[in-house]
Structures are given as structure tokens and as C-alpha cells.
Amino acid sequence: xxxxxxxxxxxxxxxxxxxxxxxxxxxxxxxxxxxxxxxxxxxxxxxxxxxxxxxxxxxxxxxxxxxxxxxxxxxxxxxxxxxxxxxxxxxxxxxxxxxxxxxxxxxxxxxxxxxxxxxxxxxxxxxxxxxxxxxxxxxxxxxxxxxxxxxxxxxxxxxxxxxxxxxxxxxxxxxxxxxxxxxxxxxxxxxxxxxxxxxxxxxxxxxxxxxxxxxxxxxxxxxxxxxxxxxxxxxxxxxxxxxxxxxxxxxxxxxxxxxxxxxxxxxxxxxxxxxxxxxxxxxxxxxxxxxxxxxxxxxxxxxxxxxxxxxxxxxxxxxxxxxxxxxxxxxxxxxxxxxxxxxxxxxxxxxxxxxxxxxxxxxxxxxxxxxxxxxxxxxxxxxxxxxxxxxxxxxxxxxxxxxxxxxxxxxxxxxxx
Amino acid sequence: xxxxxxxxxxxxxxxxxxxxxxxxxxxxxxxxxxxxxxxxxxxxxxxxxxxxxxxxxxxxxxxxxxxxxxxxxxxxxxxxxxxxxxxxxxxxxxxxxxxxxxxxxxxxxxxxxxxxxxxxxxxxxxxxxxxxxxxxxxxxxxxxxxxxxxxxxxxxxxxxxxxxxxxxxxxxxxxxxxxxxxxxxxxxxxxxxxxxxxxxxxxxxxxxxxxxxxxxxxxxxxxxxxxxxxxxxxxxxxxxxxxxxxxxxxxxxxxxxxxxxxxxxxxxxxxxxxxxxxxxxxxxxxxxxxxxxxxxxxxxxxxxxxxxxxxxxxxxxxxxxxxxxxxxxxxxxxxxxxxxxxxxxxxxxxxxxxxxxxxxxxxxxxxxxxxxxxxxxxxxxxxxxxxxxxxxxxxxxxxxxxxxxxxxxxxxxxxxxxxxxxxxxxx
Numbered sequence: 001x002x003x004x005x006x007x008x009x010x011x012x013x014x015x016x017x018x019x020x021x022x023x024x025x026x027x028x029x030x031x032x033x034x035x036x037x038x039x040x041x042x043x044x045x046x047x048x049x050x051x052x053x054x055x056x057x058x059x060x061x062x063x064x065x066x067x068x069x070x071x072x073x074x075x076x077x078x079x080x081x082x083x084x085x086x087x088x089x090x091x092x093x094x095x096x097x098x099x100x101x102x103x104x105x106x107x108x109x110x111x112x113x114x115x116x117x118x119x120x121x122x123x124x125x126x127x128x129x130x131x132x133x134x135x136x137x138x139x140x141x142x143x144x145x146x147x148x149x150x151x152x153x154x155x156x157x158x159x160x161x162x163x164x165x166x167x168x169x170x171x172x173x174x175x176x177x178x179x180x181x182x183x184x185x186x187x188x189x190x191x192x193x194x195x196x197x198x199x200x201x202x203x204x205x206x207x208x209x210x211x212x213x214x215x216x217x218x219x220x221x222x223x224x225x226x227x228x229x230x231x232x233x234x235x236x237x238x239x240x241x242x243x244x245x246x247x248x249x250x251x252x253x254x255x256x257x258x259x260x261x262x263x264x265x266x267x268x269x270x271x272x273x274x275x276x277x278x279x280x281x282x283x284x285x286x287x288x289x290x291x292x293x294x295x296x297x298x299x300x301x302x303x304x305x306x307x308x309x310x311x312x313x314x315x316x317x318x319x320x321x322x323x324x325x326x327x328x329x330x331x332x333x334x335x336x337x338x339x340x341x342x343x344x345x346x347x348x349x350x351x352x353x354x355x356x357x358x359x360x361x362x363x364x365x366x367x368x369x370x371x372x373x374x375x376x377x378x379x380x381x382x383x384x385x386x387x388x389x390x391x392x393x394x395x396x397x398x399x400x401x402x403x404x405x406x407x408x409x410x411x412x413x414x415x416x417x
Numbered sequence: 418x419x420x421x422x423x424x425x426x427x428x429x430x431x432x433x434x435x436x437x438x439x440x441x442x443x444x445x446x447x448x449x450x451x452x453x454x455x456x457x458x459x460x461x462x463x464x465x466x467x468x469x470x471x472x473x474x475x476x477x478x479x480x481x482x483x484x485x486x487x488x489x490x491x492x493x494x495x496x497x498x499x500x501x502x503x504x505x506x507x508x509x510x511x512x513x514x515x516x517x518x519x520x521x522x523x524x525x526x527x528x529x530x531x532x533x534x535x536x537x538x539x540x541x542x543x544x545x546x547x548x549x550x551x552x553x554x555x556x557x558x559x560x561x562x563x564x565x566x567x568x569x570x571x572x573x574x575x576x577x578x579x580x581x582x583x584x585x586x587x588x589x590x591x592x593x594x595x596x597x598x599x600x601x602x603x604x605x606x607x608x609x610x611x612x613x614x615x616x617x618x619x620x621x622x623x624x625x626x627x628x629x630x631x632x633x634x635x636x637x638x639x640x641x642x643x644x645x646x647x648x649x650x651x652x653x654x655x656x657x658x659x660x661x662x663x664x665x666x667x668x669x670x671x672x673x674x675x676x677x678x679x680x681x682x683x684x685x686x687x688x689x690x691x692x693x694x695x696x697x698x699x700x701x702x703x704x705x706x707x708x709x710x711x712x713x714x715x716x717x718x719x720x721x722x723x724x725x726x727x728x729x730x731x732x733x734x735x736x737x738x739x740x741x742x743x744x745x746x747x748x749x750x751x752x753x754x755x756x757x758x759x760x761x762x763x764x765x766x767x768x769x770x771x772x773x774x775x776x777x778x779x780x781x782x783x784x785x786x787x788x789x790x791x792x793x794x795x796x797x798x799x800x801x802x803x804x805x806x807x808x809x810x811x812x813x814x815x816x817x818x819x820x821x822x823x824x825x826x827x828x829x830x831x832x833x834x835x836x837x838x839x840x841x842x843x844x
Contacts, residue, residue, distance in 0.1 A: 124551075124552075124553060125551075126551065126553035126554050126557065127553045130553075155514075155518075155560075155561065155564050155565065158506060158519060158532075158534050159504065159506060159640045160506070161506040161507050161510040161511060161514075161516075161610075161614075162503075162504075162506055162507065162617070162640070163639075163640055163683065163687065164510075164610075164614065165507070165510075165614040165617045165618050165621075166614075166618060166687070166690055166691070168610055168611045168614035168615075169611060169614040169615040169617070169618045173611050174608055174611035174612060174615065177604050177605075177607040177608035177610075177611050178604075178608045180604040180607070180608075181601055181604035181605045181608055183604075184600050184601035184604050185601055187600075188598070188601060259573065
């Protein structure tokens with residue numbers, strides 16, 4: 001008897017949850033963490049087009065999910081162009097903006113907090129962010145750079161609306177609020193597209209992987225404010241200030257995840273990780289600067305009933321000894337290019353193994369090579385079944401369709417436990 | 418007083434000299450130099466100028482251009498020596514904000530009732546630490562949602578805003594929050610406020626241009642308050658701040674210390690930006706009855722002095738309005754530097770003032786509101802005559818109602834102020 005969509009949904013949800021909880025599932029699923037431009041590329045649609053049209057993007061997401069037999073609707077990993085335009089984003093470049101229509105979006109890393117500004121940031125993180133950081137990363141916030149902070153006194157008396165008039169009517173101020181309203185409207189549109197997508201997928205029996213996203217505090221500092229160069233120098237030149245910045249970022253990141261999960265009534269959160277990988281820092285630095293706030297984030301998710309889905313991007317083989325201390329059966333760990341045998345040995349009792357099929361194989365290999373790789377994974381993790389099939393960072397943009405289909409075929413062929 | 422003449426009008430027309438003469442009347446009186454004539458300079462008006470023109474209080478708040486036109490006409494009609502400050506908050510901005518701290522005619526008040534301040538414990542007794550340790554966060558997360566419904570949504574925002582938009586996943590990360598309709602509504606409200614502020618500034622600018630063209634200075638543009646009044650009026654309420662004096666005086670002090678640079682910065686900023694070197698400082702809780710002398714000396718006076726001295730140092734003329742009865746505080750006021758503070762009085766004993774502060778402060782205001790509303794022109798003129806007699810030796814006198822020109826004043830009584838200075842006030 002063919003299962004109903006509701007039954008399929010429940011089975012798939014159950015399968016994922018069982019695997020995370022280290023309970024043996026009925027079979028090994030194919031669940032891409034996310035996709036960027038793969039769905040539009042195979043449909044012959046430009047990156048710029050999906051970047052600008054949320055509904056087109058989610059339609060193509062749906063088609064790819066159905067076509068390739070994924071077991072949930074992959075999450076969208078593309079920042080919307082209209083929001084970027086409304087904000088006049090300087091920290092992102094995007095196809096259809098100043099990048100060619102078929103380029104992927106790009107992150108512009110920089111020292112948005114200068115080394116000698118850390119004290120100012122720490123003394124008033126909110127004020128500094130509004131006055132100094134926001135104008136640096138998005139053009140519409142330029143007027144914030146010349147208004148007085150903290151805003152405590154702004155609305156503090158009966159004449160405040162008169163007193164605020166000169167600054168509220170200052171050049172760029174109305175445009176800033178209009179830009180924010182346009183950004184909010186695009187976010188509403190985006191959420192409407194996402195909502196429709198998730199609703200449609202659910203009706204067909206496909207769960208939603210996640211909506212909430214949060215970042216390890218170290219990565220917030222390094223990726224977004226100090227850059228790799230800046231944060232690396234900080235580890236040597238001003239380690240205490242770096243730690244103090246991490247302390248500021250941590251609750252912000254926790255609140256972001258909890259807020260998004262509550263607002264969307266979802267219970268999983270994606271945690272992209274960057275600078276904790278092997279190669280960026282020594283073990284000693286990892287212990288001091290990365291691991292404590294990362295684990296705090298993980299525990300905060302768990303305490304709030306949220307399954308953290310960290311993407312251990314890069315090579316985390318040297319960190320497996322730390323990962324082994326995470327609470328067992330609680331973390332949906334997605335791996336990039338880790339030593340899978342070592343993982344099994346050190347973390348097999350702690351976490352499931354998700355991902356790791358090389359994008360190079362999907363982009364340049366043959367279906368048979370892909371199937372062989374999946375078979376190797378299933379052979380290694382089949383005893384506990386703590387395995388979810390995916391490439392390293394979701395499905396790569398350049399993957400050959402027949403190779404993506406091979407993931408499904410391999411799971412069907414070898415993954416029924 | 419280096420900035421003193423910079424605000425008489427950017428267009429040096431035929432009346433520039435007239436404006437300078439009028440301003441000199443004020444400056445002489447403040448400096449305790451005998452002016453040519455006792456000046457008649459109302460400090461700030463709420464609805465007198467609009468009501469006398471038959472404009473509703475509601476329209477006065479919603480139509481800035483109409484309001485300033487009325488101010489221009491009243492200034493000319495009643496023979497004032499400058500255009501008073503306009504002290505009605507723009508209603509469209511209040512409406513956009515969904516202000517809960519101010520009620521206004523045309524909002525939930527009838528069309529002909531003046532706007533009202535809603536005092537409350539917007540900062541609770543046990544929230545001082547949170548406020549002091551992170552003022553911006555507390556302001557955005559806690560205070561503003563309590564002050565204005567458009568900001569209700571701010572209480573939900575994850576702070577600090579450091580990563581709101583600068584992650585590549587920002588729409589995923591907080592699209593759910595930003596995409597919430599109240600958030601769009603908040604930005605639209607702010608944009609609406611910004612438009613309204615633009616309209617207000619355009620009307621104000623046109624008004625100042627017209628007044629300058631006719632030879633009238635404008636009273637002031639900047640407004641600020643003392644740290645104590647900011648805490649008591651705006652955050653803790655009279656009841657809250659009074660209890661704090663006994664229960665947690667150190668926290669009250671700490672908050673005042675935090676606010677001091679802000680209230681000073683707001684005043685100097687407004688004076689510099691506008692080029693008008695006079696700043697209005699309404700005083701509330703320093704009057705007799707609210708605090709005993711010891712409390713005044715410890716909690717009120719240092720903040721007031723700090724604001725006054727900081728303004729003087731920046732070349733700004735402080736215009737404190739000593740509302741209520743400051744007779745018991747005259748011994749403190751006598752310490753202020755002579756001839757530089759434009760002190761406006763409500764119900765202070767003028768004989769005691771003359772004796773204790775005649776050497777350092779001008780006497781501005783004092784004509785009782787009750788007389789302006791219920792008396793007759795002869796009584797008003799007699800009262801002004803009495804004032805002129807008391808202060809004619811130094812000339813340190815500026816005529817105005819005790820609370821400036823009250824909205825219920827009879828037009829003929831307001832006219833009598835002008836007649837009196839002409840009749841008795843020419844030195």
C-alpha cells in the first residue's frame with residue numbers, strides 16, 4: 001500500500017530524528033542540508049533570476065527535490081537580491097548586482113571593526129554597531145554615522161518629536177527608513193515564498209530541514225567583523241579583547257536562533273562553522289577561542305529543544321577529540337572533508353555522520369564512482385545506521401544531474417538496513 | 418555671547434537692523450545692562466497663538482505650517498519683541514509612533530484639549546542596573562516599546578544588532594523576524610515620522626525666514642532638561658524618583674551621571690546646528706515642595722549647574738524656566754555667574770529674588786496666568802508697572818506671563834502687556 005503524504009512526512013521526520021538520536025533507522029536517507037544554485041542551473045535559469053525572485057527559486061527547489069528523490073525540501077542558501085539592493089549592501093556582492101548573472105554571490109570579508117576600535121565596540125556594542133558598523137556594511141545606514149548615541153535621550157521628553165525633527169529630516173534619513181521598509185517588505189515576500197514552499201512540500205510529505213541559522217561566536221567575530229587576518233592577529237596581539245568580543249556575540253547568536261525557531265515554529269537550526277577547522281588555528285587556540293563558545297551555543301540549542309545542525313566545514317579531523325565530548329545523540333553533525341574512519345572511531349558513539357560525499361566527485365565523477373562512495377559510507381556506518389547522505393556543503397552548484405541521482409540510487413540499493 | 422547675533426536672519430534685509438535691536442533688548446536685560454526699553458518676550462507658547470486665530474488644538478498639532486503662520490501673526494499682532502518658541506509636538510509623528518507617553522488632541526483627546534504628558538514608571542525600580550549596564554539595549558528593548566506602540570516589535574529583536582544584516586544568510590536568519598508585519602509597519606512609521614519631520618522643518622524654516630524678514634528674532638530652538646527631571650519626568654515618575662531618593666539614591670545618582678552628557682550634548686548640538694544660541698531648559702522637580710533643601714542640594718542642583726555651565730562654556734545662553742516656586746532655592750541661584758543666564762520665573766517671590774539674585778540674574782516672566790485669564794487690561798498693566806518699578810534700577814527684567822502666554826489668556830490682556838512696556842518701560 002502506498003503511504004499517504006502525511007505518513008511519508010512522519011516517516012522521514014522520524015528517520016532523521018532516529019539517526020540524530022543514534023537509533024537505527026529503517027533505511028539511510030538522502031537529505032541535502034541546503035542548495036545554492038544547483039536547482040536553477042539544471043533548469044537553465046540564471047543565478048541572477050533566482051536571486052531576484054523568491055518564488056521562482058522555491059519552485060526550482062521543489063522540482064529538484066522531487067526529481068532527485070531527496071527526502072526533505074532542501075533549504076535555500078541564497079541571499080535575496082532585492083533585500084541587498086534595498087540595503088545597498090557593501091559586504092555582499094551578488095549576480096545581477098555587480099557580479100555576472102551566472103556567478104555565485106560573494107562575501108566581502110574585511111575589518112569592519114578595526115583593531116583599535118575593539119574597545120569602543122565593547123564599551124557600547126549596540127551603539128557602535130549602529131553608528132559605525134552598519135554604515136560600513138550597507139549604504140543606506142550612512143545617516144546613522146552622524147546621529148547621537150545612545151538613543152536613550154531621543155524620545156525622552158514631551159518635545160522629543162520637535163527636537164528629533166532636524167535629525168529625522170536629515171539627508172538620507174527618510175531614504176534609510178524607506179530602505180528598511182523595502183527590506184522588510186522583501187523579507188515578508190521571501191518568507192511568504194518560503195512559507196508557501198514549506199507548506200507545499202509538507203503537503204507532499206517532505207519535511208523542512210531548518211529555518212533558524214546561528215553562528216559560532218568566533219566566526220561572527222572573524223567572518224563578519226575582524227576578518228580572518230584580523231582575528232588571527234587578535235589571537236596573538238589582543239587575545240583578551242577577542243575573547244570579550246566573543247562574549248558579546250554569544251548571547252546574540254543564541255537569541256537569533258531561538259527567535260527564528262520560535263517565530264517559525266521549527267526545531268532545527270543550521271550552524272555554519274568556518275574558522276574552527278584544521279588549518280586556521282592550533283589545537284590550543286581552538287580550545288581557548290573557538291570551542292567554549294561553540295559548545296555554549298550547542299548546549300543552548302539543546303536546552304531550548306532545538307536540534308543543532310553544525311556544518312563542520314573544512315577538515316575537522318584534528319578536532320574529533322573535542323567533538324567526541326558533545327552530548328550523544330543530540331547533534332546533527334554535517335561533515336565536509338573529514339577522515340570518515342577516524343570519525344567513526346572517535347565520534348561514532350556521539351554523533352551521526354552526514355554529508356562528506358566530495359563535490360569534486362559529483363561535479364567530475366561518474367554515477368558509478370558516486371555510488372561506490374556512498375556504498376563505502378554505508379558499509380562504514382551501516383552497523384548503527386547513524387548516517388545521512390549528502391555532499392559536503394549541500395548539493396554543489398556544478399554537480400552533474402546523473403551523479404546527484406546516483407546518491408538516491410545508492411541509498412536505495414545499499415541503504416535499506 | 419559670541420554666537421549672539423548669528424540667528425537674526427540669514428537674509429540681511431532692511432529689517433536686519435530691527436532684529437538686531439530687538440535681540441539687543443534681550444541681551445541687555447540678561448546682562449543686567451539697562452536696555453532702551455523693557456522687552457516683551459514670551460518664552461514659549463502652546464495653543465494661545467492658534468486659539469486666538471480660531472484654529473483648533475487638533476489642527477495646531479497636525480498642521481505645522483498653519484501653526485507657524487499663527488505664531489507669526491500673533492507675534493506681530495501682540496507686539497512681542499521676538500517670536501516665541503513653539504511647544505506643541507507634531508501630532509502626525511506621535512500618531513506614526515503610536516506614542517503612549519503623550520496624548521494629543523485629535524488622537525484620543527478631544528479636538529480642543531491641549532496635549533498631555535503621561536507620566537509613569539517607564540523604568541521600573543529594579544531595572545536601573547539593566548539600564549546602566551547597557552543603555553542602548555535597554556532603550557531599544559525595553560523603554561521604547563513602552564513609550565510607543567510602533568516600537569513594540571523592538572522588544573523581540575535580538576541584540577546587539579551587529580550581525581543583523583551582515584551574514585550571508587541574513588534573510589534566513591532573521592527574515593522571520595524582519596518579515597513580521599509589525600516590523601515593516603515600524604519602518605513605515607519611522608519613514609512617516611521622517612516625512613512629517615521634513616514637513617515640520619520646512620514650515621519652521623519658512624517661519625524663521627519670514628520672521629527674520631520682518632525683523633524678529635526667534636526665541637530658541639534647542640531644548641534640554643536637567644538630569645534629575647529627565648529621570649523623574651520621563652523615566653521614573655515623580656513617585657518613583659521620590660522613593661529612589663530614599664531607597665536607592667546611588668542608582669539614581671548613577672543614572673543622572675549617565676544622562677548628564679546626553680542632556681548637555683542635545684542642547685549644544687541643537688544650538689550649533691540651528692545657529693540659535695539660546696536653549697530652553699524647563700525645570701520641574703527642583704521647585705519648592707518636591708524636594709527638601711538637602712535633597713535639592715544633593716540631587717538637583719549639581720545637575721542643573723552642570724548643564725548651565727556646560728552651555729555657557731559652549732557659548733550657549735541657558736534659558737532655564739523655574740516653574741513653580743523657587744523662592745527657597747534663591748540662595749543657590751545666587752551662585753550662578755552674573756549676567757549670562759536668562760532666568761524665567763513662574764511664582765517666585767520677586768522681592769526675595771531682587772534681594773538675593775538681583776545682582777546675577779534677570780527676572781523674566783512672573784505675570785500670573787490667573788490674571789491674564791480672569792483679570793482686565795488695567796490690572797495687567799498695573800502688575801507690569803509694579804515689575805518695572807522693582808527692576809528698573811538694573812533693567813534686568815523681561816516681561817512675559819508666569820508660564821509664558823497661557824492658552825486661556827484674554828487677547829486684550831495680552832495686548833495690555835505691550836501697552837504697559839510702552840507706557841512704563843522706556844528707560
